[in-house]
Amino acid sequence: MKKYILPAFTVLGVALGLIIGISISQKANAQRIVFQEGTWKIEQSKIDRLLQLMEEMYVDDLNIDSITDEAMAEFVQKLDPHSSYIPKEDLEMVNSELAGSFSGIGVQFTIQQDTVRIVAVIAGGPSEGVGVLAGDKLVTVDDSSFVGKKINNEKVMRTLRGEKGTKVKLGVLRSGDPELLHFTVTRGDIPVNSVDAKFIIAVKGQKIGFVRVNKFGETTYHEFASAMDELHKKGATKFIIDLRENSGGYMDQAIKMANEFLRRGDMIVYSEGKAYPRYEARSNGGGHYKEVPFVVLIDNFSASASEIFAGAMQDNDRARIIGRRSFGKGLVQQQIPFEDGSAVRLTVARYHTPSGRCIQKPYILGDQDDYEKEFIERFENGEFYSADSIHFSDTTTYRTKNGRIVHGGGGIMPDVFVGRDTTLNTPWFNRCVNLAYTYQFAYKYTDEHRKELSKFKDWQSLERYLLSQNILREFVAFAEEKGVEPNEKEIAKSKPLMVRLLNAYIVRNILGDDGFFPLFERDDEITRKAVEILIK
Numbered sequence: 001m002k003k004y005i006l007p008a009f010t011v012l013g014v015a016l017g018l019i020i021g022i023s024i025s026q027k028a029n030a031q032r033i034v035f036q037e038g039t040w041k042i043e044q045s046k047i048d049r050l051l052q053l054m055e056e057m058y059v060d061d062l063n064i065d066s067i068t069d070e071a072m073a074e075f076v077q078k079l080d081p082h083s084s085y086i087p088k089e090d091l092e093m094v095n096s097e098l099a100g101s102f103s104g105i106g107v108q109f110t111i112q113q114d115t116v117r118i119v120a121v122i123a124g125g126p127s128e129g130v131g132v133l134a135g136d137k138l139v140t141v142d143d144s145s146f147v148g149k150k151i152n153n154e155k156v157m158r159t160l161r162g163e164k165g166t167k168v169k170l171g172v173l174r175s176g177d178p179e180l181l182h183f184t185v186t187r188g189d190i191p192v193n194s195v196d197a198k199f200i201i202a203v204k205g206q207k208i209g210f211v212r213v214n215k216f217g218e219t220t221y222h223e224f225a226s227a228m229d230e231l232h233k234k235g236a237t238k239f240i241i242d243l244r245e246n247s248g249g250y251m252d253q254a255i256k257m258a259n260e261f262l263r264r265g266d267m268i269v270y271s272e273g274k275a276y277p278r279y280e281a282r283s284n285g286g287g288h289y290k291e292v293p294f295v296v297l298i299d300n301f302s303a304s305a306s307e308i309f310a311g312a313m314q315d316n317d318r319a320r321i322i323g324r325r326s327f328g329k330g331l332v333q334q335q336i337p338f339e340d341g342s343a344v345r346l347t348v349a350r351y352h353t354p355s356g357r358c359i360q361k362p363y364i365l366g367d368q369d370d371y372e373k374e375f376i377e378r379f380e381n382g383e384f385y386s387a388d389s390i391h392f393s394d395t396t397t398y399r400t401k402n403g404r405i406v407h408g409g410g411g412i413m414p415d416v417f418v419g420r421d422t423t424l425n426t427p428w429f430n431r432c433v434n435l436a437y438t439y440q441f442a443y444k445y446t447d448e449h450r451k452e453l454s455k456f457k458d459w460q461s462l463e464r465y466l467l468s469q470n471i472l473r474e475f476v477a478f479a480e481e482k483g484v485e486p487n488e489k490e491i492a493k494s495k496p497l498m499v500r501l502l503n504a505y506i507v508r509n510i511l512g513d514d515g516f517f518p519l520f521e522r523d524d525e526i527t528r529k530a531v532e533i534l535i536k
Helices: 046-057 064-077 088-096 126-130 153-160 220-233 251-259 305-315 368-380 427-434 437-448 459-467 471-481 488-511 513-522 525-534
Strands: 002-004 018-020 031-036 039-044 084-086 101-104 107-112 115-121 137-141 167-174 177-186 188-191 195-203 206-213 238-242 267-273 276-282 294-298 320-323 331-337 343-352
Touching: 046 064, 064 084, 064 343, 084 088, 107 153, 107 437, 115 126, 115 437, 126 177, 195 220, 195 513, 195 525, 206 220, 206 513, 206 525, 220 251, 238 525, 251 267, 251 305, 267 305, 294 305, 294 525, 305 320, 320 525, 427 437, 427 488, 437 471, 437 488, 459 488, 459 513, 471 488, 488 513
Parallel strands: 002 276, 018 331, 206 238, 238 294, 294 320
Antiparallel strands: 031 039, 084 343, 101 188, 107 115, 115 137, 137 167, 167 177, 195 206, 267 276, 267 343, 331 343
């Protein structure tokens, strides 16, 4: 068994993935060298032989590379749900999801009515430097039309991202200007941020720091440490660490975060597999917040590295976990590159929380559909609303450092369960939200009133202005035009929820996440419970 304060391996990650990466170069078509009849011979595998026969003898010409990619993807699908084969053309984009930066033009966009619309321009980025503005509609790229039903998120990202220093010509339509505007943007490094929000919640004379982490990427720990330090200097004495909808990523970043809160020698996580000896990660005692009160928020979409952090805090009785049962992803993948630029992410181990539990939910080899249905079944069985509906596959009794019973085999069960509040939901509200009309209206309203909205520099004053504008009436008319018939009784019941959502989206379009999250979290049921617990 090997023990580490912090593991000394390179790490890579994907959504709902926990990756331990190494640099290995292999040929996609493996060969074996064997000793036969007194001499060494190269022996092809059955798969190699089949591909060779197809390439040399099949009646028509074949694209063997394409066939190989499809076959390898099919092979890996026969394994667990988190192993995956990544073709060469997809690898860079997949890796960039958790990288510290990527090369692009520096905009946030949405696609509405088959048109790319710029939601925000990253400060200091390439697009800001040439004059691209939020609200612009992107209609041509390199003098070619870039609108229509074939435009999707993947195509936009593939087109706008590219090698640093390369140029791309954009044609945009701007509100109030009938002429097509042309901008030539030189692609540059665009940061990939892990910390969505950091702000102070002031209540009853206390200051609570709120930090939301959206993933565990290359820079997560440094971003997190910086956010904590900033809030601490502003007077925060207690903290809320929000890992809801955080699907995971790099294990070492979660370990470094956990190290900030634990005493020397406390276990954070251990992993082991058939070909991998047991690895342990323990705190080195050098953390800055070992005595600071805090809570951790999780939900059904918190997975992988998020569960490592939450499990370490729970099993060491360091923080209370609040929210809903997490996803249940306790498998470790290793990324192995091939010479053609593709790669496989292969499950090589399971990780365990300090109490010994593996939080991986059950799966059947090769049955991806059943695995995905399990999440839907959780919802249909009512577990998003009631803790009594939750059942764990692992019946073993696990105990925290102080002897509390915790569960394995299906995610992290929070210490304080907070079910979804549907008291203000109505069929009218649900239809508007599910069809994304709230988001579409917020963009439209922002675009039409950008000049007056941009005068506000903080979310509090902007919200007060929006509350005076009776936006709900405009939204009801907008939704009716889209085919959602108004229902006065349902509208009245859902009004507080709908107004909050619309205002939050509009604030985000003007002030970004720094304005959105303080407003949105103010009325969130899980955040309210966290504040209630911390101020007791």
